[in-house]
Amino acid sequence: MLIQYFSRMMFCEKTIRFEELGKVGGELLSRFHQELDLFRRQPLNETSQVLENIIQMNQTERLRTYIDAGCRHFHVDAQVTIKLNNSLEGLKKHIEQAQELLKDMECIFNKATSLMNEAISLLMEDLLISEEHSIDGLSGTESNEQGSHDDQKLEISDYVSMMSVVYGMLRQDYAMQEKVVSDLQLDTSSEILQTYCFMWMLRPFVDERIITEALVWI
Template sequence: MSDSEVEEKIFSLFKEFMMGIAKFEELVPMGGTFLNGFQHALEFLQRPPIDKSSELVKNIIQSNETKRVKSYIEAGCINTDDGKHNITKLQSCQLGLHDHICKGKGILNELECLLEDVRGAMQDISLFQDDDLGERLNEQATINDKEEIAMPYPRKNEVSDYAVLMAVIYSMIKQEYMMQERVVSALSLKLSSGELESYCLMWSLRPYIDEEIIGRAWKLVH
């Protein structure tokens, strides 16, 4: 293959890589919906019973002590149908999140394969005899601290920037996936409201993702 053909191949791989990023981006809000659904269902089931130590509450109960009110209080102030509905919701949300993680893992594997293909293509092009490039790609693809991620500076050989940019974005996506995987693995009926709220917040904040970098990558596609 000529240098121009290899360059075209690398750009094609870059576009395919960004399509994979788009697929992962589509999964995130859907997973967030399942996580929020799990949170709401669990908070309903964990709702504390009526505080009977309150004089006001005592008077209200005594003045309205019908069979229906009495059975409701004995049931922990949870309507039977509502309880069943929220248990079912918990189960469906957990299944949805596990499916989300499986799909995310599949996309991550695809991105890794595309990155490897670009590494191989870079070795075939005579214009890029940069001995440090492979090392830089490995470093960017395995970075664990977002603050250490360095965008490539503009260079004469632009095609090498595509490769390094892919490694940078792959590192971010991998870290986010690992966070999501840990969140889903931690879900249980014993979770406190505070813990679950923190998980939902981290999911929505996406702390490992730098939107500016991804935005720059999309501009290269168009």
């Protein structure tokens, strides 16, 4: 029972860590979207009469240089490029960490499944022994023992079933995140990035209610 307890605790810790990573990854994706939009911003609209008047009234060397450069500041573009690279590298690292967490969760789940099968086998053996020693049917004590065994089997299988549900949802969530990150490019449209941010936040494959209940129950 102590091993089962620690298995459940480790599974919960991994689940919580995965949830935390997902939030950080969402922030990185949103930052990438914002910085890329800034990097691809349109230059000043010189056809505007108001803007043309402003330029004519401020014929400075600095303004002419700015216009000749396509209405961009190179040092700003350099900073934005660094931020874009940092966000993208952070997202790639997020995917690696999330993948490792899922591997750990899979190992814990497989171990829990093995423990469940062993526990059920032992309980069945105990029941068979009890039946062999029963002559006139189960006594009151033996009936209570059988009920206790059944409760234990149900509890163990319920824990493993819940682990399976949680792991399955998180694995699908990870698969979506991996596809999003692998598709990020400097020429990815703002509309697609906005959709990616929304899907990352929405988490269509995850039922948050089940995750919360599982963490409390497991």
